[in-house]
Amino acid sequence: MTSPMVLILLGPPGAGKGTQARMLEEDFGLVQLSTGDLLRAAAASGSAAGQQAKAVMEAGGLVSDAIVLAILKDRLRQPDVARGIILDGFPRTDGQAVALDGLLAEAGQRVNAVISLEVDDEAMIGRVAGRYTCGGCGEGYHDEFKQPAVAGTCDKCGGTAFKRRADDNAETVRERLKAYHAQTAPLITYYADKGVLERIDAMGDIAAIRGRLGSIIGQVTAH
Numbered sequence: 314m315t316s317p318m319v320l321i322l323l324g325p326p327g328a329g330k331g332t333q334a335r336m337l338e339e340d341f342g343l344v345q346l347s348t349g350d351l352l353r354a355a356a357a358s359g360s361a362a363g364q365q366a367k368a369v370m371e372a373g374g375l376v377s378d379a380i381v382l383a384i385l386k387d388r389l390r391q392p393d394v395a396r397g398i399i400l401d402g403f404p405r406t407d408g409q410a411v412a413l414d415g416l417l418a419e420a421g422q423r424v425n426a427v428i429s430l431e432v433d434d435e436a437m438i439g440r441v442a443g444r445y446t447c448g449g450c451g452e453g454y455h456d457e458f459k460q461p462a463v464a465g466t467c468d469k470c471g472g473t474a475f476k477r478r479a480d481d482n483a484e485t486v487r488e489r490l491k492a493y494h495a496q497t498a499p500l501i502t503y504y505a506d507k508g509v510l511e512r513i514d515a516m517g518d519i520a521a522i523r524g525r526l527g528s529i530i531g532q533v534t535a536h
């Protein structure tokens with residue numbers, strides 16, 4: 314048996330990582346692992362690590378590698394990850410990338426492809442400011458770019474309650490973009506050196522980007 318696929322979606326806040334990861338789950342049967350979602354769940358649970366993470370997230374900084382890695386390792390113990398994973402929002406630092414390589418090596422696996430979603434900062438601020446999600450199923454929407462077919466009703470689950478993230482305001486987004494450029498963007502070189510990096514223009518519409526990702530993953534799967 315070939316080992317399960319490990320894909321990474323790399324990109325600043327608002328690049329479309331979550332949107333595309335959910336579609337890749339449908340298209341390829343992979344499982345999305347979003348460290349942002351895992352950290353928000355930890356924060357809501359009120360655990361000590363969750364409370365520490367919450368304060369950092371509200372300020373737009375990066376949560377410590379120790380907390381993020383502990384939460385991710387826990388998630389990797391669930392059996393569904395055997396279908397193959399799309400890491401959305403992880404790794405975000407050199408330390409996390411090195412730790413991930415170690416974890417995968419222990420399981421005889423490796424990172425198969427890292428797809429960098431290339432976008433410009435000003436557009437990202439608009440994308441994040443208009444973002445909201447379904448409270449029932451987590452489907453993502455946007456005030457301007459991705460509205461439900463029937464106003465106020467989720468396309469996926471029919472839910473009518475939606476929510477916005479506290480950190481999706483223009484000020485916090487600027488901090489998050491700074492953190493991205495300082496700590497996460499260097500990973501582009503890290504993975505290019507390993508020969509697994511693919512860059513795609515992520516400024517087009519959602520369907521066009523889904524197609525570009527699909528053809529890259531198709532090529533990786535064929536190898």
Ligand code: ADP
Pocket residue numbers: 324325326327328329330331332333440441443444445453454455456458459515516517518519522
């Ligand atoms: P990320 O997970 O990278 O932070 P999201 O997938 O949550 O980004 O997308 C941010 C916001 O932009 C969401 O409201 C989403 O509906 C919208 N969006 C995602 N991709 C595009 C796109 N290609 N064009 C316009 N809006 C998009």
Ligand code: ADP
Pocket residue numbers: 325326327330331348349350352369370371373374375376377381401402403404405406409489
């Ligand atoms: P976005 O989709 O806008 O990129 P996420 O949901 O991925 O946002 O992350 C929200 C916040 O959670 C980040 O601003 C950061 O504080 C924290 N976070 C998420 N993933 C990580 C990670 N891998 N390392 C450190 N902090 C993280």
Ligand code: ZN
Pocket residue numbers: 447448449450451452467468469470471472
């Ligand atoms: Zn829904």
